[in-house]
Amino acid sequence: MMKEVFKIEGLSLFYKDLQAIKNIDLDIYKNQITALIGPSGCGKSTFIRCLNRMNDLIPEARMEGCIRFDGEECQVTGYDVIGLRKKVGMVFQKPNPFPMSIFDNVAYGPRQQGVRNKEVLKEIVEKALKQAALYEEVVDRLNDSALTLSGGQQQRLCIARALAMEPEVILMDEPTSALDPIATQKIETLLEELKKEYTIIIVTHSMQQAARISDYTAFFYMGELIEYDKTNVIFSVPKNKQTEDYVTGRFG
Amino acid sequence: MSKRKIRQYLLDSLTYISTAISVLALSVIFFFVLREGGSLLSIDLLSGNYHAQGFVGTLINESDETFELGDIIGDKLFTVERYGIVLEQTQDLAGDSVIKVYYVDQASPLRNLNNTDPSANEKIIGLREGMVLRRVSYQEHPTSLTSRGAEAMANDLNDDSREIREVIFSLEGGGIRGSVITTLYLIGLTLMFALPFGILTAIYFNEFAPMNKITKLMRNFIETLTGVPSIIYGLLGITVFVPLTVRLTPASNTNLIAGALTLSVILLPVIIRTTEEALKVVPNDHRFASLALGANRTQTTFKVVLKQALPGILTATFLGIGRVIGESAALIFVLGTAVKDQVRIFEPSTSLAVHIWSMMTDEPANIALSSTIALIILLIVLILNILIKATVFIFSKKGSA
Numbered sequence: 001m002m003k004e005v006f007k008i009e010g011l012s013l014f015y016k017d018l019q020a021i022k023n024i025d026l027d028i029y030k031n032q033i034t035a036l037i038g039p040s041g042c043g044k045s046t047f048i049r050c051l052n053r054m055n056d057l058i059p060e061a062r063m064e065g066c067i068r069f070d071g072e073e074c075q076v077t078g079y080d081v082i083g084l085r086k087k088v089g090m091v092f093q094k095p096n097p098f099p100m101s102i103f104d105n106v107a108y109g110p111r112q113q114g115v116r117n118k119e120v121l122k123e124i125v126e127k128a129l130k131q132a133a134l135y136e137e138v139v140d141r142l143n144d145s146a147l148t149l150s151g152g153q154q155q156r157l158c159i160a161r162a163l164a165m166e167p168e169v170i171l172m173d174e175p176t177s178a179l180d181p182i183a184t185q186k187i188e189t190l191l192e193e194l195k196k197e198y199t200i201i202i203v204t205h206s207m208q209q210a211a212r213i214s215d216y217t218a219f220f221y222m223g224e225l226i227e228y229d230k231t232n233v234i235f236s237v238p239k240n241k242q243t244e245d246y247v248t249g250r251f252g
Numbered sequence: 253m254s255k256r257k258i259r260q261y262l263l264d265s266l267t268y269i270s271t272a273i274s275v276l277a278l279s280v281i282f283f284f285v286l287r288e289g290g291s292l293l294s295i296d297l298l299s300g301n302y303h304a305q306g307f308v309g310t311l312i313n314e315s316d317e318t319f320e321l322g323d324i325i326g327d328k329l330f331t332v333e334r335y336g337i338v339l340e341q342t343q344d345l346a347g348d349s350v351i352k353v354y355y356v357d358q359a360s361p362l363r364n365l366n367n368t369d370p371s372a373n374e375k376i377i378g379l380r381e382g383m384v385l386r387r388v389s390y391q392e393h394p395t396s397l398t399s400r401g402a403e404a405m406a407n408d409l410n411d412d413s414r415e416i417r418e419v420i421f422s423l424e425g426g427g428i429r430g431s432v433i434t435t436l437y438l439i440g441l442t443l444m445f446a447l448p449f450g451i452l453t454a455i456y457f458n459e460f461a462p463m464n465k466i467t468k469l470m471r472n473f474i475e476t477l478t479g480v481p482s483i484i485y486g487l488l489g490i491t492v493f494v495p496l497t498v499r500l501t502p503a504s505n506t507n508l509i510a511g512a513l514t515l516s517v518i519l520l521p522v523i524i525r526t527t528e529e530a531l532k533v534v535p536n537d538h539r540f541a542s543l544a545l546g547a548n549r550t551q552t553t554f555k556v557v558l559k560q561a562l563p564g565i566l567t568a569t570f571l572g573i574g575r576v577i578g579e580s581a582a583l584i585f586v587l588g589t590a591v592k593d594q595v596r597i598f599e600p601s602t603s604l605a606v607h608i609w610s611m612m613t614d615e616p617a618n619i620a621l622s623s624t625i626a627l628i629i630l631l632i633v634l635i636l637n638i639l640i641k642a643t644v645f646i647f648s649k650k651g652s653a
Binding site for chain 1: 463537544545548
């Protein structure tokens, strides 16, 4: 039996009166890649933003139900949100490195936690960049602006930036949708590596991508979780008609 | 030609004409100031005293020889062989007609005079090159005045029948050093008060404040304050800041601190607005990225957002400085109109803009000097502009977008 990192029970999310997520039950397993698929506006992104409580930043958003992270209820008021975000990193759709040097970007997280020692920071940055398969490409120009990197490199830098915090889980919101096929492939290979140490939840619009890299796949539609199973099951013998239509490209 | 084409040509030519008129209007101002004031612009003007120190001296011994001054030739130079001096009809720093001492012979009796001021430390004073000869009064003869010109003054002095009673002379005056220093003080003090408050307020409104009716109302209120005429702030200054500074500091009247405080209030809305605009253009992506890394709101604001808003904040600073340099109405109330050479922050003085006001309310108005000061103000603004641009450029090179 695999260990659950997240245990989600009856999760609903409302923007004012609009219900974006409807009563979702879902377990996320450790050291697995879980892909969330579904048409635009089906609540996938909203869902992963519940997991590191980024929805807190939207004043109208209201959450119901229960999310357990490592067995502890993390959606309750008073839970250490900052601590949660340290353990649950996030990579966004558009590469969004800070306009600082490559080094400073990766060192940003640890620095905010009070790491000041230069040697320690150097080690963290080096390790994170190596894990993100970016080190070789930028080793000579760590002090250059992160904005001089290509889009794919920037996205891997954002992954390195998240890895520098040594999280348990990495949430990825369509991380390759703004990248070309070669950069996409690099990131997919990288995810295979990262899964050994981290739990990865990835939102994607590319069915092939979900099929290629993920171990589990969840199909969302209109804010509901239609089907959740092992990826090879979803893509070969889905139980639900809607899922089958979607993964075979008949709608969505 | 079709109707649509004609309309297009019409619109195009309107934009060209408008541009031409705008550019023309702006260059006319610049060239007017340059033409009127350019001739007076000098380092001496910038570094010189406004108030000329005056002296009144009496002869120790009457001249008994005639000096040879033959080879001094000049249109506006007039020799006084009897006393061994040469007078020049010229202008002082402020452009007023004066008689300057062009040359004083080593043996001239006017080199050493008794100081008639008994309280002065120097008992012996003397005429030197560069000093301004104001008046010479004689026994039983009418006084020679500056207004009658250097030639008449020289003729009177050469007249053997006249006996000098008093020589009234002074250092050269009309410089604007005091006003330049006051302006610099004002810029420094005002920014010191207004920048931190303004920037932090903008941060509160843009980053921390909940989006509700009260904050919306406050923002609208601040926006309205941007358009309030400065003389109204001057009223605030004279009713609040002047009494306040008089009570709390050694000041006994209008003073520089009250001026800076008043200007700070004028600047606050400008700085808040500009900083807010700068904060707004920082992409939300960066805030989310920082928060998702476990940084808290304060860290996100000060480490990520503020850094990127820096060019905008510099613009706010620049606008602020421009406002300080250009402000006159409010300062007339709270800083005063008396031109000072020794600037003290607890005493009245004048900024450059108010100096213009003082010059133009003089009788007659000194348009030349006013234009020179205007030119100096323009130059300062220009230099500031270049400095800000350079800073922004350096920042953007250093890794920002």
